Amino acid sequence: MIEVKNLHKSFGDVKVLKGITTSFEKGKTNLIIGQSGSGKTVFLKCLLGLFDYQEGSIAYDGKVFSKLTEDEKRNIRAEIGMVFQGSALFDSLTIAENVMFPLKMFTKQSKSEMQDRVDFVLKRVNLADAHNKMPSEASGGMQKRVAIARAIVNKPKYLFCDEPNSGLDPRTSIVIDNLIQEITDEYQITTVINSHDMNSVMEIGEKIVFLKNGLKAWEGSNENIFKTDNEVVTDFVYSSNLFKKVRRMYIEENE
Amino acid sequence: MTYLHNIGSYFLMIIEMFRKPTKWSVMKQLILKDIDDLIIGSLGIVAFISFFVGGVVTIQTALNIDNPLIPKSLVGYATRQSIILEFAPTFMSIIMAGKVGSFITSSIGTMRVTEQIDALEVMGINALNYLVFPKFIALMLYPFVISIAMFLGILGGMAACVYGGFSSLDDFITGTQMDFEEFHVVYAFIKTLVFAFVLATIPSFHGFYMKGGALEVGKASTTSFVWTSVVIIILNYFLTQMLLS
Numbered sequence: 001m002i003e004v005k006n007l008h009k010s011f012g013d014v015k016v017l018k019g020i021t022t023s024f025e026k027g028k029t030n031l032i033i034g035q036s037g038s039g040k041t042v043f044l045k046c047l048l049g050l051f052d053y054q055e056g057s058i059a060y061d062g063k064v065f066s067k068l069t070e071d072e073k074r075n076i077r078a079e080i081g082m083v084f085q086g087s088a089l090f091d092s093l094t095i096a097e098n099v100m101f102p103l104k105m106f107t108k109q110s111k112s113e114m115q116d117r118v119d120f121v122l123k124r125v126n127l128a129d130a131h132n133k134m135p136s137e138a139s140g141g142m143q144k145r146v147a148i149a150r151a152i153v154n155k156p157k158y159l160f161c162d163e164p165n166s167g168l169d170p171r172t173s174i175v176i177d178n179l180i181q182e183i184t185d186e187y188q189i190t191t192v193i194n195s196h197d198m199n200s201v202m203e204i205g206e207k208i209v210f211l212k213n214g215l216k217a218w219e220g221s222n223e224n225i226f227k228t229d230n231e232v233v234t235d236f237v238y239s240s241n242l243f244k245k246v247r248r249m250y251i252e253e254n255e
Numbered sequence: 256m257t258y259l260h261n262i263g264s265y266f267l268m269i270i271e272m273f274r275k276p277t278k279w280s281v282m283k284q285l286i287l288k289d290i291d292d293l294i295i296g297s298l299g300i301v302a303f304i305s306f307f308v309g310g311v312v313t314i315q316t317a318l319n320i321d322n323p324l325i326p327k328s329l330v331g332y333a334t335r336q337s338i339i340l341e342f343a344p345t346f347m348s349i350i351m352a353g354k355v356g357s358f359i360t361s362s363i364g365t366m367r368v369t370e371q372i373d374a375l376e377v378m379g380i381n382a383l384n385y386l387v388f389p390k391f392i393a394l395m396l397y398p399f400v401i402s403i404a405m406f407l408g409i410l411g412g413m414a415a416c417v418y419g420g421f422s423s424l425d426d427f428i429t430g431t432q433m434d435f436e437e438f439h440v441v442y443a444f445i446k447t448l449v450f451a452f453v454l455a456t457i458p459s460f461h462g463f464y465m466k467g468g469a470l471e472v473g474k475a476s477t478t479s480f481v482w483t484s485v486v487i488i489i490l491n492y493f494l495t496q497m498l499l500s
Binding site: 048049050073074075076077078080082084085086088089090091092102104105106160 | 378
């Protein structure tokens, strides 16, 4: 579980996060949603420890990150898996080497043990035949799946995904969403996803934190986001014509 | 203020580069890869430039010595001194700032733009140690490149001198052996090692701390070349003052 209390982050005079308090539960897919510029990425980077923040605290299973020693911080980081927006695969390594990377860095496993684990996770993300390809030879969807495989190969306790569906077609997006959901359930990890994709919200948003202008505007689940009267949320959710139509049909059916 | 800030950040980067070392089994492979990219990959261009510039130095020296009282062997002597003292260590380093420096800045800069450095940091890896330290170690083999540049420069000079009809082979060889001071070679290699450190760290600094996208990677490469060259020229002056005068 990750608990965030009163998180403030500024860049110079610009306040990006203005006191966010929330929690992300274990075994659930937690989504951070909001418009572009609402502070989602900054929030995620604060959670990951990539950005320092001015005020507040972030606790991983009760351990307040800012109060930990460097070694303790490194231990927590070794338990984090991250899927970046652009996948962030290492260009100079093959797909198998990319996935093996965290094992090489953080474990004392033998080469055959590492190879077995890589085979297993690549099979898990449906890329059993892609070992020797270079990242540049893989499609966007494949790269995302490799990034997921790399993120889970060392059995992390926390999985972070920054816009995992960006640049993907709707069908591939659903595959990626379902994969993240299945992995979260299977390994009982705390998953935090940064997204503005409403399909993801509907598919896998077990807990949703809605940000607007650096503030938490709403919190709930995918079941009640479509029922809320919160105008800020409904403006965002029904901003696309498709969702407006679906909502109209839903209202008409229930009248 | 920005310059002072950058100079401070550069020295902090160097300290950070030696902290939290990467596992040796991984580091070993990174060093070997960087030796291949930075040292072995540069041999071709170094050999080509050295041979022909050596030839040009010889021709120009020979053409400017038209006094019959000056012995022909002086052409070989002047070629040797020019190449060992300045051409091989200093001017080859400026060329390497373009070749190796741009490669380092653009490869690290691209990793920054595509969030690969963020990925390393999220995993708790010291990205500076992982990326810059192997380049620093690989470039400690840079004197090997420069010794090849020295040899081929003199060889190119000899070929130009003999086949251009400026002096005989014997005269040229006599010149290259005349008044040889071993310390000049030591001086050249001391400079080379200092320049190797500059070549590894300044381009890495510009790549690692760059902000922006693909366009900024290109700008960072250019800036890195300019600063690496400036620092090499300044250090060349002070090292020469300290070691030779």
